[in-house]
Each structure stands twice: as C-alpha cells, then as structure tokens.
Amino acid sequence: MADARETDNQDAGDSLYAVRQKVYPRAVTGAFATARWAMVWITQLVFYGLCWLPWNDRQAVLFHLGERKFYIFGWVFWPQDVFYLSILLIISAYSLFLFTAVAGRLWCGFACPQTVYTEIFLWIEKFFEGDRAKRMKLDAQEASVGKLWRKSAKYVAWIALSLWTGITFVGYFTPIREILHGLSSLTLGGWEWFWIFFYGGFTYLMAGVMREQVCKFMCPYARFQGVMFDPDTLVITYDEERGEPRGSRRKGSDPRSQGLGDCVDCGICVQVCPTGIDIRKGLQYECIGCAACIDACDQVMDKVGSPRGLIRYSTENAIKQHWGGRDILRHVLRPRILIYSVVLCIICVTFVWALATRTPLRLDVIKDRSIISREAEGGMIENVYVLNLMNMAESDRSVQLAVSGLPGVSLDGVDAAIVMPPARNQSLPVRVRVPMDELEKGSHRIWFELRAVDDPSLLIREKAVFIVR
C-alpha cells in the first residue's frame, strides 16, 4: 500500500490528480466476470423493478418525501422511526467492514453502482464500437460517417439509459406512476425534472466519462479500505515467485529450461483492468478487486498449458508461507473477523427484535399553554391538552382513550372509542377534570392510556402534568 501511495503522489504532483490517460478496458469472460454480471442483473432488476411493485394500493418501496413517510412493503416508517434507519446504516457499515476484512473490496468489484453502471455502459460501448482494439482504432481515426454513426448511436443509448435511471431514482421518492403521468401530460413539477436530470446526468458522467477516476479520486471508501486489511485478507495477488522472471516463449517450450517463470508477459491482465493498473506490481489502492485480471490470466494459462492461478485470490501470509486453500480458510476465523461477526449478529438481532415489537400506535401529549388550569361546573378543576394520536399501520384501528393517576379523574369531550384512519396522525383536544376538593395546589402526574379495541394487550401510556392553581 505504501508503494501505491508514493506513486500516486508522484503522479499527482501539484495538480491533486494526474492528467488522465484514457483506459480502454478489454472485455473479459470467466467465473468472476459471470459473477459480476449476475450482480449487475440482480441489483438492476431490483433497482429498476422494485418501484413498480404495488402493495396495499400503493408503491411497495417508496421514500415518500411529500408525506414524510417511508413505505417499505408492509411497514410505514415515520420521522420518529429514525432509530431504525440508524441501525440499518450501522448494519451496512459493519457488513462492509466484515466483507472487506475477509475478502477485500468485494463491494467495489461486484456490487458498487459505479462498477455496475460502468459495466453496463461498457457493454453498450462494446456493442456499438467493438472491443478494446477496435475502440482505440476508432478513436484514433479521422472523422467519418461510420465513426459518427457509431459514436452517436452509443451516446443516444447512454443518454436514454441515464434518463431512465434518473426517472427510476426519483420514482423512489415520488410515486413513479405519478412521475410517468406527469411526464406524459407535461405536468411534472420543476424540481422532479431537476432531480431526474441531476441523477441521470451524474449516471452518464460517472459511468460513461469518469469511470475509474471516480474510484481513484472521488470515493471515500477507496481511501480508507486499506485500514481494514490485514495479512490474512483475501486480495487479488500476482504470484511473483511463480511468474518471474516474465517473458515471452515459444508455445510448448519449457519455461524453466529458458530460465523463465510462468508469466508470458502478454499484458492482458493490464488490458482488462478497469482502472488501468498492473497487478504484477503488487497490491495498489487503485485495485477495485473486480478480478478481471484473474479471469484473463486463467485463460492465458489454459492456452499456454500452465496451471491456472498465477493471478488469484490469496493472502499476504499465504503467498509468503505457500499456504493452500485449506490454510487460508482456517485463517479466516481470526479475532478481528470473529469480533466483527459477533457485533454484526447482535445488531441484526436487535434490529429484527425492535422491528417485530414495534408498537403500531403512538401518543404524544401537548399541554395547552394558554389555559393552565381553570374551574369548571360541578366543583371540578379542568386542564386542557392536545393529544397527537398516530396510527402507524395501514388499516383503521379503534382505540379507547382513558386517563388515570388522580382520584376521580375523568375525560371530557372525547368519545369512548376513537377510530383512527390508516397511517395518519390526528390531533385531538381533550379536557381532563378532577374534583376540586380532592387536590392540593401544584402539579400532579396523570397518565393518558390508549388501548386498541381489537387487541387489549396493545396499550400505550403517556405521562402528563395536571396543574391546580
């Protein structure tokens, strides 16, 4: 890592980032490329598809900014539920730590939107312009009708995909059917337009133009992921001992007799690299762990008749001490990993437990400040409150409101049973009365109780202050 930082600093010089040399990644096939494409399909089917899924007569997953409510399948989350969001963020962070400590930048290589969209954009580019060599030739060519056609077709496809991505993204915050209706009838709000172009524009810019520069210069995770690595972390490694000295050789000849290692120096590992690095120089912070070089090198090794795995997933310790797969696996269970796993398990269990026992009712009591305490007919003292009743579930619920905590305390101006509309909050002014002779002057504690009619075990108590003057 230290070496990588030095070279980066030298490259960057004063300008904070190097003058870019365009990277033309060569398409690659193999087990890891297949895994990455599987992740592209899974993540994008979820992303483009989930916003169309209906649930309870609404969008299944909708972070409705207009209503300040998050709908996630059967759940409705309110701003009061920020607790769940923060636990979810902690879970994501810890999972990232755990995966990184075990197998390096799995997230970057297979699941990060930057990788996924770059992969899709590269596929489109390859479809119109051909693979690496053809693209380089095309870029070097003088302007022609063929070049114009290929380039514009690619740009049109990129723009269309970016716009659809923008629409889909905004569709998670405003119902997507409303957006499409707004688009077709030209009644879409200005801010929705703005965010569609903003997100679509950034998709285009990052996946079509900037690509590996995002990982190298913009990603915060790329900068600190190194601290989660240790000598037992699986990383993409070039087996220097086996490969060197590298050099070309005649097919079928014995490299050892020529004093050569297994590396034929074909350079394909560099050509397939999306960040344009040479993995044979060792682990570098630019490496996003996509394993394209493993797939590429394995194919070359098959062709020249050497065993696969000259570039492979391995650990620093394993390379040094010539461990096999079983030794590497045994070192996965080290204290760091165990601690991460235990903490992650505890947080996940807490999250599920909190979600399962979440009460679907909420009650907030606000004391009316203009009327602190007053006398009512029949020798009663009266205090006024505004109750904020919240039904978090998506069905009507009948509740009973009661008050307790003082002798003779009663509610006035409220029906015994209240029907709460689904996923709404309502304000309810109530008067609480206590017989005057029962009380001394000062403040007294009372309790409001909200009990669900259909489920008497569902009871919420909220304390309040009753003042006598």
Next chain:
Amino acid sequence: MSEWMKSRLIVILWPSFLMAGMAEVVFFTFIDPQQLYLLGRPVHFSQTATYSIGFIAFWLLCAASSAATLFFMRSSAEINPQPD
C-alpha cells in the same frame, strides 16, 4: 477549462456534495419543513421544493467551506508576486 481549475473545482464540489447529503438527511429527519419559517413567514413551498432548496443550500455552504480551505492552503510562493 485548465486542468488546474478542473481539479480545484472537483476538490471543492465533490466533498461538499457528500457532506451536503449527510446534512440534508440529518436535518430533515429531525425537522419537518412544514414547521420552518422563512423571514418570519411559514414556508409554503412543496415538500420536494423545500428538500431540494435545502440540499442546494447545504451544498453551497459546504462548498464555501471547501473553497476557504483551499484558499488558505496556498503556499507563500503562490501568494508572493513571482519575479519574472
């Protein structure tokens, strides 16, 4: 635009974008835009507009901070007039 300008712009705009995103989430989680007052009057924009304006305002503020950092990081060689 020169490479120098481009790299400065990215260094100003990108970290402030990340921070503005975080500020936006934290701020509007705790504060309902319908409860905000603008120059003594209740805000009557749509929720989407309030969120969007809020984000852009956060972004500008954070960008100003990044720009100030860069401005103060100039070395004396950059500030003193260069003899030709």
